[in-house]
Amino acid sequence: MVIDDDCCYKSSTKGETMSVRALVVDPSASASASASASAAVRLAEVPDPVPGPNQVLVDVSHASLNYGDLNDARSGRVPVGAVLGSDAAGVVVRAAADGTGPAVGTRVVALTAGAFAERVAIDVGALAEVPKGLDLAQAVALPVAGVAALRSLRAAGLGPGKRVLVTGASGGVGRFAVQLAARAGAHVIASVGSAARGDGLAETGADEVLIGLEGLQHPVDVVIDSVGGPQLVAAWNLLAPGGSVQSVGWTSGEPAVFPPYATVGPAKSLTSFVIDGDVDADLATLTELAAEGALGVEIGWQGPWHRFDEAAEALRARRISGKAVLEVASGEPHTPVPFPQSQSHDRPGPA
Numbered sequence: 094m095v096i097d098d099d100c101c102y103k104s105s106t107k108g109e110t111m112s113v114r115a116l117v118v119d120p121s122a123s124a125s126a127s128a129s130a131s132a133a134v135r136l137a138e139v140p141d142p143v144p145g146p147n148q149v150l151v152d153v154s155h156a157s158l159n160y161g162d163l164n165d166a167r168s169g170r171v172p173v174g175a176v177l178g179s180d181a182a183g184v185v186v187r188a189a190a191d192g193t194g195p196a197v198g199t200r201v202v203a204l205t206a207g208a209f210a211e212r213v214a215i216d217v218g219a220l221a222e223v224p225k226g227l228d229l230a231q232a233v234a235l236p237v238a239g240v241a242a243l244r245s246l247r248a249a250g251l252g253p254g255k256r257v258l259v260t261g262a263s264g265g266v267g268r269f270a271v272q273l274a275a276r277a278g279a280h281v282i283a284s285v286g287s288a289a290r291g292d293g294l295a296e297t298g299a300d301e302v303l304i305g306l307e308g309l310q311h312p313v314d315v316v317i318d319s320v321g322g323p324q325l326v327a328a329w330n331l332l333a334p335g336g337s338v339q340s341v342g343w344t345s346g347e348p349a350v351f352p353p354y355a356t357v358g359p360a361k362s363l364t365s366f367v368i369d370g371d372v373d374a375d376l377a378t379l380t381e382l383a384a385e386g387a388l389g390v391e392i393g394w395q396g397p398w399h400r401f402d403e404a405a406e407a408l409r410a411r412r413i414s415g416k417a418v419l420e421v422a423s424g425e426p427h428t429p430v431p432f433p434q435s436q437s438h439d440r441p442g443p444a
């Protein structure tokens with residue numbers, strides 16, 4: 094990652110910030126002598142976000158890095174120069190002009206494009222209030238990985254006694270899927286890359302922890318698959334009639350080659366998965382579970398965002414168990430940002 098020393102300053106008048114620092118996509122950044130091969134991002138100054146009527150302004154203190162962000166930085170899905178990131182947590186500094194959503198001063202967590210910035214404008218349907226007792230560093234681990242786990246399990250149709258296989262169970266989506274499936278009363282089989290990668294999974298609800306799919310003989314009803322490739326094919330072969338594979342991700346990067354007639358037989362399904370629409374209700378469910386201690390948040394890497402390269406490299410190299418959390422803010426108090434004079438919708442902060 095390139096850090097341009099001249100790029101990043103804040104000028105401020107009466108609490109109004111003119112520019113904010115952000116991690117932006119820059120494929121050439123990895124060509125720099127000071128950047129690692131995995132980066133393709135640069136810390137830069139970007140214009141202060143201008144919220145729409147149904148958006149709040151949030152001063153971001155923490156962001157979390159997802160495997161998908163690494164793909165986005167290189168695939169063109171996030172254009173060159175745009176702010177990367179999906180998971181942000183922080184404090185509301187301006188309420189939504191249309192009167193919806195949280196008040197100034199509320200701690201929130203969000204799933205939003207362009208999350209890796211000091212200040213972000215966020216749709217009220219993309220965030221949830223963070224309950225007391227849950228750190229923002231923990232809350233920020235929940236959006237992409239937690240919502241993917243929750244929704245893919247829901248789509249597959251959970252129920253007590255169902256046999257659920259979670260591949261990539263050591264990762265962000267995987268660790269949440271194991272716990273949520275166990276909470277629903279399923280028999281959970283967690284598949285990991287090595288014995289060490291399985292640490293802690295039995296304690297959080299996995300009935301079986303397997304390396305790959307070694308030794309798995311009995312059919313399963315649900316597969317939450319983050320790995321793709323040959324493991325997806327093997328999981329399909331293990332799927333019981335009526336069962337469902339949710340194809341959430343493809344970290345293996347390998348093709349899945351189905352032998353002839355593998356898809357012929359009693360009905361079962363392979364379903365593609367993507368997070369879309371408002372996530373506020375699911376985020377609220379996840380933050381409440383985490384605050385109660387009913388959903389553990391494992392943070393395998395945490396550090397300041399200028400060490401992005403280190404986090405990205407560790408995630409790619411499968412050295413992170415659970416989530417990577419980037420610290421964005423300096424810990425300064427968040428100054429409420431008034432509406433421009435033509436608007437007067439600011440609401441008081443919580444008592």
Ligand SMILES: NC(=O)c1ccc[n+]([C@@H]2O[C@H](COP(=O)([O-])OP(=O)(O)OC[C@H]3O[C@@H](n4cnc5c(N)ncnc54)[C@H](OP(=O)(O)O)[C@@H]3O)[C@@H](O)[C@H]2O)c1
Pocket residue numbers: 159160161164237238241260261262263264265266267284285286287290319320340341342343344345346366367368408409411415
């Ligand atoms: N569709 C959606 O809306 C959605 C939402 C969230 C995530 N995703 C996707 O789901 C996948 C998992 O995301 P995540 O955030 O949970 O990632 P993660 O934290 O990096 O976990 C992925 C896991 O995959 C396993 N893996 C197996 N082969 C791998 C390989 N060749 N390279 C890297 N990892 C490998 C690793 O476990 P072992 O080391 O134990 O093998 C790793 O823990 C990604 O493809 C992501 O893009 C999609």
